Structure formats: structure tokens, C-alpha cells
Amino acid sequence: MTRKPFYYIMLGGVLLFLFLVLFVYLPNKGKAPADDTTATNFDAAAAYEASCSSCHGQDLAGTAAAPSLIALNLTVDEVVDIITNGKTGSIGKMPAGMFSGSTAEKKQLAEWVLSHK
């Protein structure tokens, strides 16, 4: 009879262990970390402000140095290409590498620019 409290403590421990394995460990097994690929903290507006606004203007409307970026008739890939390689045309010369982020960030920046209709 004196062993009974010990027995219940052991039983509780085993049940707790099973509970943790079944409801905490197994459901999370193999799951990718939350911010693996999709969620980035990239702020396209801030990147534009830092890398592009000096020539294209705070409001994307253009300056004497560079054309407006509002209602562009370009694809995301074309804008990514311009961001990467620059552009030389009749208006002037946009140097390559004005924004040094990843390809994914360049795409987000391009989408943000193209969202201005």
C-alpha cells in the first residue's frame, strides 16, 4: 500500500510522455520553419526609396534625371532585368546594380513598381 503514490506518479509521467509525443512532437515533425521561403521582411517601398527614388522621384513620377515609372508597359522580368543590368536609352543611362538585393527581392520590387498604374 505504501507504494501506491509512487505508482500514480509513474503512471502520470508515462501518460504525460505519450501526450507530448502524440500531440506535440509528431504533429510538428517534418514541418519547415515558419519563415522558410514565403515570408520575408522585404519592404519594397523602402527599397525603392533607398535605391531608386533619387532618380525616378519619391512618387515614381520621374525627375530630370530619369523617366516616370507609373503605368509602365513592362513585365516583372523586364523590370528585374533593368534593375540588374541598368538601361541606356534616349533619356539617359541607368547604371547596373542600383539595387543589390536577391532575385526574389528584385521581383518584389519590380511587382511593387508595376503596381503603380
Ligand code: HEC
Ligand atoms: C542613377 C539614376 C537612376 C537610378 C538610381 C535608377 N534609375 Fe531607373 N532609369 C534611369 C534612367 C536614366 C532611365 C532611362 C533610360 C532610358 O533612356 O531608357 C531609367 C529607366 C528605368 C526603367 C525603364 C522605364 C521605361 O519606361 O522603359 C525602369 C523600369 C527603371 N528605371 C527602374 C528603376 C528601379 C526599380 C530603380 C531602383 C532599383 C531604378 N530604376 C534606379 C535612372 C536611374
